[in-house]
Amino acid sequence: MNILLVNPPNCGRSIPEERYGIDSLKQIFKGEPLALEELAGNLKQYEVRIVDLKADPEGLDRELADFKPDITGITGVTCEANTMLQLAGKVKRQCLSLVVVGGIHASNDPGFFNHESVDFIVLGLGKKVFADLVTILKSSPGADFFLPGVIRTNPGKKLKVVPHSNCSTDLVEGTSPAYELVSSYRSHYTLEKLNVEMGFVASAYGCPYRCSFCCIKGQSGGKYLTKSIDDVVRDVRCLGEIPVIRLVDANTFGDVERAKLLCRALVEAGVKKQYLADIRSDTVVQHPEMVREWKEAGLRALIIGFEEISDTNLSAMNKANRASVNTEAIAILNEIGITIVGDFIISPDYDENDFQRLGDYLGNNHIDLPMITVMTPLPGTVLYKEKKSEIINHNLDYYTLTNAVTRTKLDEEQFYAHYAELLERSHSNARI
Numbered sequence: 001m002n003i004l005l006v007n008p009p010n011c012g013r014s015i016p017e018e019r020y021g022i023d024s025l026k027q028i029f030k031g032e033p034l035a036l037e038e039l040a041g042n043l044k045q046y047e048v049r050i051v052d053l054k055a056d057p058e059g060l061d062r063e064l065a066d067f068k069p070d071i072t073g074i075t076g077v078t079c080e081a082n083t084m085l086q087l088a089g090k091v092k093r094q095c096l097s098l099v100v101v102g103g104i105h106a107s108n109d110p111g112f113f114n115h116e117s118v119d120f121i122v123l124g125l126g127k128k129v130f131a132d133l134v135t136i137l138k139s140s141p142g143a144d145f146f147l148p149g150v151i152r153t154n155p156g157k158k159l160k161v162v163p164h165s166n167c168s169t170d171l172v173e174g175t176s177p178a179y180e181l182v183s184s185y186r187s188h189y190t191l192e193k194l195n196v197e198m199g200f201v202a203s204a205y206g207c208p209y210r211c212s213f214c215c216i217k218g219q220s221g222g223k224y225l226t227k228s229i230d231d232v233v234r235d236v237r238c239l240g241e242i243p244v245i246r247l248v249d250a251n252t253f254g255d256v257e258r259a260k261l262l263c264r265a266l267v268e269a270g271v272k273k274q275y276l277a278d279i280r281s282d283t284v285v286q287h288p289e290m291v292r293e294w295k296e297a298g299l300r301a302l303i304i305g306f307e308e309i310s311d312t313n314l315s316a317m318n319k320a321n322r323a324s325v326n327t328e329a330i331a332i333l334n335e336i337g338i339t340i341v342g343d344f345i346i347s348p349d350y351d352e353n354d355f356q357r358l359g360d361y362l363g364n365n366h367i368d369l370p371m372i373t374v375m376t377p378l379p380g381t382v383l384y385k386e387k388k389s390e391i392i393n394h395n396l397d398y399y400t401l402t403n404a405v406t407r408t409k410l411d412e413e414q415f416y417a418h419y420a421e422l423l424e425r426s427h428s429n430a431r432i
């Protein structure tokens, strides 16, 4: 049985570029398709290939012709959902493969993929469920079956959703990601600012928090699940000489005691790497000793979702955090010497004063690389339910987090001009 796993090409669209010629706000996604490598790691008894169309844009035609997959799995985030359907259509036109979709958009909005080009939709953690599905399709291809977390498409009709338990067995501990399947693409997976190779490792899934804009709940059905420390150390080692490891978890330090144990285990194993990871600002403030320990172990940069600079706005997005805590975390990380990548979210309701206030905040607080996105009601989020009636752009190609899909308070062109100017100003001194 031949299984082809497909990572979509860069495909998001940009309103500021298309309407106003502002090309600095376009999102480009880079990095290895770890979710597919994890799936492949649990499919060792089959012939499996990964085609990463971000690194190899023409690769799908070649693989469909040469490899002739029996099953094609396609993953993607929300701004890739239309492209996933187009890729599914292409697979169906060019070979006899079954098509299975998964990933964050499929989990949060499965109805979107109830389409004739798609056979099955996998919800949530797919490593075990996808392998179970392959086993069933191999042994009894035409049979009816019940598999939690898998939906059989039924175009034009309502989907029968079979909920997924998303528990620790779904992590399939003991099998490493099939990193070798993307070895030919490895030179594309770099930390751009430094031009050094960067490998991805997952150590935890989901997040214990419930920020209204965040789509991570779909990844693990809202649970926070952690890999065993031994497995994380193994995966870091599997990446061999690659000098920088991006821990891709939404919240690597959600369990502080475990995070400390992981840090010590990496040191004891003699692993010498630099790490990039996500953390909440309140975790930094409550546990600076843990950050110091990680710094000694090689932690280079932390990515923090500061999101907003006022308590009112943080509260409105259910961030369960305060602006003063964000500022305190910045000071602590500056003192420890950790590079800060700071995420901020501007609202389509922003006026000139709001842009000015955020610009002043970034001028007064030392954040090495501020990342600024536009508040986007992604399907499956609480924010989507709140804003559904206000959405004026339903084309998911624009859900890149750099487009306003609800009406802007400022004239739209002015909004993007302020946005671009803020980004340019804050990146002029960026260091990572």
Ligand code: SF4
Binding pocket: 207, 208, 209, 210, 211, 214, 215, 216, 250, 251, 280, 305
């Ligand atoms: S934004 Fe961060 S803290 Fe909030 S739910 Fe998502 S991952 Fe968790």
